[in-house]
Amino acid sequence: MTDDATLRQRTDDLAQALAVAGPRLDAPTAARVGQAVDGVRERLALGIDHTVVALAGGTGSGKSSLFNKISRLTFADVGIKRPTTARVTACSWDDGAQALLDWIGVDRERRIVQADELEGDEELDGLVLLDLPDHDSVEPKHREVVDRILPLVDLLIWVVDPQKYADDALHSGYLRESVGMEASMLVLLNQIDTVPPARRSELLTDLDRLLEDDGLVGVPVIAVSARTDEGVAQVRELLEEVCERRTVAAGRAAGELDAAARLVLAQLPAEVPWQLDQAVARELPALVEATGLDSVAGQVGAAVRNGYGMPEFPPPDRDAVTLSRARWLTRAGAPLPAGWQRALADTTQGADVLRTAVFEAMRSVPLDVSGPARARLLRRIGWALGGAGVVVGVLAGLMSGGVLDLAAPWPAVAWGAAGVLVLAGLGLTVGVVVARRRLARRRAEGVAAQGRTALERVLVDGLGTPTQRLLAEHRQVRDLAQGARETPVERPKDTAASTSPGAAAAAGSTASTPPGASGGAHA
Template identity: 80%
Template sequence: MTDDTTLRARTDDLAQALAVAGERLDAPTAARVQQAVDGVRERLALGVDHTVVALAGGTGSGKSSLFNKISRLTFADVGIKRPTTARVTACSWDDGAEALLDWIGVDRERRIVQAGELEMDDALDGLVLLDLPDHDSIEPKHREVVDRILPLVDLLIWVVDPQKYADDALHSGYLRESVGMEASMLVLLNQIDTVPPARRDELRADLDRLLEDDGLRGVPVIAVSARTGEGVAQVHELLSEVCERQTVAAGRAAGELDAAARLLLSQVPAEVPWDLEHAVARELPALVDATGLDAVAGQVGAAVRNGYGMPEFPPPDRDAVTLSRARWLTRAGAPLPSGWQRSLAETTASADVLRTAVAEAVRKVRLDVAGPRRARATRRLAWALGIAAAAVATFAGFALGGTPDLPAPWPWLLWVLAGALLVAALAVGASVVVARRRLAARRAAGVAREGRAALEKVLADGLGLPTQKLLAEHKRVRTLAQSARDLPVAGAGSEGGSLPPGASAAASSTGAVPQAAAGVARR
């Protein structure tokens, strides 16, 4: 997979994550991620034949002087003119960067091409060098321009001077916000000629410490002087190698995607422990109590046992249903950021809708109070046997008195028959009672079981499935954001994708840590 393809895949993943998350993200996060997606797509659409390098820094740092020194022209505003304009100055080393400069927003009268009658510098072919307004200017428009341009450049060169290198406006406003972008960043300590040689190491060490405190590790620092030309050759060599290898544009795009993906991941926590079945089981008892299900089931059993009565469900308790829903949202939404919690509350059934669904669900539960199917016939049989027993016993009593005169042992046999019929009548009658009790228990259990199943479905449909869908989308956003962050760009983070050796050498000469600092392999 080529770098172009990988970057586009990462951009698509990030765009899809943004679309799935929607309004659940806070506005600044959504805007920042969208800016990264749009910026990388537009940059890739313009191609990577050019490498955009921007010189940024505060008032008096010497950006414009370095711009002129590198371009070997006298075009950028220097000195008193500088703070009066918020316009960007650009120098390109070929005449094919017009579309790119239009996208960046550089005024046409502020562009110059290092070609034609000017001395060509083939080593910097493809370079587009920008001189930005001062980020600390008293004019708000200046910072607005800087903030707009920074995400569009491929390599950002911060120019600092010995007097203001520790300025909080630079460190808190920009450098600390650039963690993860070290691969496309360089720091030039300008005006080094004004620092006594004995203090230079101390100055560089302090600058390194400040960068470390900002969370920036491995950013090359080169000491330069726009006035004497010290270090400018190293910068020129670094830029020429960057242009030759065409690594920085992809590296900057990858850094933008990394930063946006990390920001998005901060809105979607890694662990959201939740299980639909367990959540329904936890809240079911509350709805059982709210509907009086167990009491109605008991009434059904009593009606079956007694042979009369017709119970019915009362209206569900409004407060109990409302409290049940609130507990559900609290338990399910506790690990989620506020935007996702708000979406959970909006997508699940409201308390009134839930109460209506509960009422309809229990209304459909069968409340069958009919006795056993053969109870009437069995009861009639018991009465018939009892009457027969009484008749036989009466006849046997008359027989014992001699009327009628029956020879022994018939009177006694009649008594035995009467007793047997009475026992049979009692047994048949008892069987009716036992059958009713058994049926009553089954009916009561059936009502309780059917009612619980109906309430479980209400919880699952009204609260569970919307929660499950939202958490699935939450997980999907995190997966896509991780993919946008983790998909490798060829050479990124490896020796093949670092800033050229000149950067490391220059950084070593200034006391900085010589680590990989920019770009990816040629696409």
């Protein structure tokens, strides 16, 4: 896949992550990520065949003189004009950059495009060189222009001078906010001719140390002089190599995406230890108690045993249901940032709706208090047999006492029949009681089981499914943001790395700070 196609895919992934996350990201992050996505898309729409290089620096650093030296023209404002000039000057080495310069916002009268003076510089074909206003100007509009332009460039060249290279306005206002953009940065220590040769190495070492203190490791530093041309050839060689490889624009875009993706990932914990079954199991006992399920189940059993009574479910306890929902949200949302916690509360059922659902679920549980089939008939038969046995027993007693004159073996037969009848009646009666108790236990267990199943369904529908859906979106956003970081773009070879201590350690990082970030315009 080409750099262009890869960057487009990464941009789409990040845009989708932003769309899925929606208001659950904090507003500043969402704005910064949205600006990064829009900026990269605009840059890709203009093509990455051009490499936009900007010279930035403070008053008196000599940016415009270097601009003229690199372009071999005398066009950029120098000297006394600088403090009053808030306009960007551009030099393009081909005539296909007009749309790009329009996008950057360079006035047409401030452009040199494919002038005769630039012919013979084919090695710089595709280069667009910008001279920016002074970032430390007393005019606020100058800094506004700088802050607007910096996110749009592909390679940023900071021009400093021996007197103000340690200026806090540069380091705290820009460089420290540029961590991650080392692959798209270069520092030129201008006016090196004013420094005694014996102190130059010490000066370069100190500048390297300051950059490292800012968090910028491996940023190349080149000592140059616009007056004597020292180092200018090296700068042009670097720009020629950059234009030849055409990867700086892609690297800058990749850095913007990487930084924006890191902002998103910073708000998304990698692991959210939550499982639906465990969450339901934790809250089910509380709802069972809130509905009086076990008590009602016991009442059903008693009604079946006794043959009378009609229990019913009372309305569930409001406070208990509210507390159960709050515990659910706390446990499920504990690892999530505030925006996702609010979304979780909004997408799950409210306490009143949940209480209504619990009540309706309980009312759907059948409360059957009827006894065993034909229990009444069998009980009557048992009583009848017992009564018949008593009657026969009385007759047998009369026979045995001689009141009834019946010879043997009728008294013995009567006594045996009486015993059989009484035992049969007693057996039927006891059997009905046992059957009723067994049925009562099954009915009570059935009510408890069905009630728990109904409550589980309420928990899943009202709390579990929305939680699962939100956490799935959380994982999707994280995967998309991670995918937007996974394809690094190679950094151009640093032809000047040997010019400063530590520059050889320059790495191929493509990280950046998105446009609109605090300090992100300085990346």
